[in-house]
Amino acid sequence: MALELFDSKSQELRVFKPLTAGHVEMYVCGPTVQSAPHLGHLRSALVYDVLKRWLEASDYTVTMVRNVTDIDDKVLVNAGVRDWREFAKEVEATFDDAYQKLNILEPTHKPHATEHIEDMVTLVQKLITLGHAYQAEDGSANVFFDTASWANYGELTNQKLENMEGETDASHGRKSPNDFALFKAHKPEEPETAAWKTPWGLARPGWHIECSAMAKHFLGESFDIHGGGLDLRFPHHENELAQSSAAGDRFANFWLHNALVTINGNKMSKSLGNGVSVEDLTKAGSWGAIRYWLLSAQYRSNLDYSESSIRDAQTALDRIVGFLNRTTNTGQVQIDMQHLPAEFKEAMDADLNVPGALAALHERVRAGNTAFDSKDEAKLSECVEQVKAMVHVLGLTFAYQEPLISEELTRQVEDLIQQRHDAKLAKDFARADQIRLELEELGVTLKDMKDVTMWSFNG
RNA sequence: GGUGGAGUGGCUGAGCGGCCCAAAGCAACAGCCUGCAAAGCUGUCAACCCACGGGUUCAAAUCCCGUCUCCACCUCCA
Numbered sequence: 001m002a003l004e005l006f007d008s009k010s011q012e013l014r015v016f017k018p019l020t021a022g023h024v025e026m027y028v029c030g031p032t033v034q035s036a037p038h039l040g041h042l043r044s045a046l047v048y049d050v051l052k053r054w055l056e057a058s059d060y061t062v063t064m065v066r067n068v069t070d071i072d073d074k075v076l077v078n079a080g081v082r083d084w085r086e087f088a089k090e091v092e093a094t095f096d097d098a099y100q101k102l103n104i105l106e107p108t109h110k111p112h113a114t115e116h117i118e119d120m121v122t123l124v125q126k127l128i129t130l131g132h133a134y135q136a137e138d139g140s141a142n143v144f145f146d147t148a149s150w151a152n153y154g155e156l157t158n159q160k161l162e163n164m165e166g167e168t169d170a171s172h173g174r175k176s177p178n179d180f181a182l183f184k185a186h187k188p189e190e191p192e193t194a195a196w197k198t199p200w201g202l203a204r205p206g207w208h209i210e211c212s213a214m215a216k217h218f219l220g221e222s223f224d225i226h227g228g229g230l231d232l233r234f235p236h237h238e239n240e241l242a243q244s245s246a247a248g249d250r251f252a253n254f255w256l257h258n259a260l261v262t263i264n265g266n267k268m269s270k271s272l273g274n275g276v277s278v279e280d281l282t283k284a285g286s287w288g289a290i291r292y293w294l295l296s297a298q299y300r301s302n303l304d305y306s307e308s309s310i311r312d313a314q315t316a317l318d319r320i321v322g323f324l325n326r327t328t329n330t331g332q333v334q335i336d337m338q339h340l341p342a343e344f345k346e347a348m349d350a351d352l353n354v355p356g357a358l359a360a361l362h363e364r365v366r367a368g369n370t371a372f373d374s375k376d377e378a379k380l381s382e383c384v385e386q387v388k389a390m391v392h393v394l395g396l397t398f399a400y401q402e403p404l405i406s407e408e409l410t411r412q413v414e415d416l417i418q419q420r421h422d423a424k425l426a427k428d429f430a431r432a433d434q435i436r437l438e439l440e441e442l443g444v445t446l447k448d449m450k451d452v453t454m455w456s457f458n459g
Numbered sequence: 460g461g462u463g464g465a466g467u468g469g470c471u472g473a474g475c476g477g478c479c480c481a482a483a484g485c486a487a488c489a490g491c492c493u494g495c496a497a498a499g500c501u502g503u504c505a506a507c508c509c510a511c512g513g514g515u516u517c518a519a520a521u522c523c524c525g526u527c528u529c530c531a532c533c534u535c536c537a
Binding site: 008011028029030031032034037038039040041042043044045047072073074154157158159160162163164165207227228229230231232233234235236257258259260261262265266267268269270271272292293296297298300301302303304306308309311312313315316319322323326343347353355356358359360361362363366369370372373424427429432433436440445446447448454455456 | 460461462463464465470471472473474482483484485486491492493494495496497498499500501529530531532533534535536537
C-alpha cells in the first residue's frame, strides 16, 4: 500500500509520489517568535516531525525546511523597550527547548527571515517586473501584491475575491483592500535595526513573502510538501501560493494543514490568550506523555485539551514503556520496517492515521505481555521487536531511555529497597511498611515483581 | 454573506458502503500477583445500534436530501 496524503488544495486524498524518486522536499511554517510556545505550536511541529519520520522509515531521504519568522509586527511590539533581535532569539530558544524535549528532530534547514532579505527583494522585483506587484501609490516604501492581476488568487482556499472582506484599516497606498504587503515601509517609531535598504526605500518584509523566498532558496521552484497549521491557510498560504506562482514557480505539490488544538471546543491561540503553557503541561505528565497525547488524534482532527488529557496519556504511555522495561535490557532500537506490523503500516500510510497506529502498538503490547507471562519466548521476542520499531517510528523511544534520576538518589532508593527486602524475609512487616512509606515520600513508586522490586520516580 | 470541517460508549478517539453485533487508550468493575497493599498483568464493559428525520442500496456510522447543534477561516495566530 502506498502513502496517501490529504492535499488541502485539491481537497482530496492523493497517492503521494515525490517529484524526485526516493527523495522528499518539504517546507513547514515554523513559529513567529513573538511569545513562548503553547500546545498548538507543538502539535504542528510534531505532525510534520512524524511525517518526516514516516517518510524516512519508508526509505525516502527527506530535506525539511522549517523557518523562523524573527521579524514581524508582533515581535517588535512584544519586545517593548528591549532590542527586538535579542528578544526574538530568546523566544526562539524557548521553542527549540520545547521541540527538543518533545523529541522533535531538527529540520535540515532552519532559516531565519532576517537572513534572507536579499532573496525577498529579488522575488519582489520579479513580481513588479511581471506586473503582479507595485510600490505604494502614496510613494512610500510599501510594496503590495496586486491581487487583481492574478486570476488564480483564492485557488488554495476556494474563495472569490468579491467575497473577501479584505483589510479594514487605512490603505497605506493599496489599490485594493485585498492587496497584501510584500514590504512594509519603515515607521519612525520603529527601531532602525528593523529596517533594510530596498530599491523602494527603508522597509521590512511582510510575513508572506518570507516563506516564499526561503522555500525557493532551499528547495527551488517546486517541492513536494508544504505544511502548516490550518489557521495559516488564509491568508498566509494563499498569499504564498499567489506570490510564488505569479513569479512563475510551481511551488508545492501537496498542501498539508494540521487541525488545531482546542480547549473546551475553542481554538487555543495567542490572540485568545487561552494557551496552555509548557509549565502547566509538565506538571501533569512527562514530555513523553505530552508527545503521546499530541499524537492521539489524527492530524486533521481537532484535539481537545482537558485537565485529564496529559495524565491519561501518561498512563497509556506507561503501559508501553512498562512492557519494554520489563522485557528488555537495552534501550537500543534499530528501525526496521520488517518488524512493523501490517496494521501499523496501513494506518500510517492512510494519511498518517497515528491513532490507528497506536491501536496496533497497544495490541502488540498486550500480546507481548501475555507471551511474557506464559513464557512464550519466541512470541515475546517478536512482540518486543515490533513494539520497539513502532515506538521508534513514532519518536517515543526517548520516553523509556531517559534516566532522569541522579546516581546518588538511585543508590539511596536501592539501598532502602534492599533493607525492605531483608525485613520482609525476616517477616518484620512493620519495618517493611515503614520503609515503603519513606520511599513514597521520596516520590518513588514501587513495583514488586516476582523476584525483584522495580521502581520509578513519580511514576 | 462566502469557504471549509465536525457531531461515534462515562471521557479521549479511530473507522467513512459489506471484515462494524464499531479499533485503541483512559475511567470503571473482576481475577491473578502480594504478608497486606500499591504498581503491574489479564479479563469484562457500546442491544431500541454511530446528532435527528427521510431516502438510495441485497447491504449504511459510512452515499444522497432536509433539520438541529458546534467549530475554524475570510484581521495577527501552528
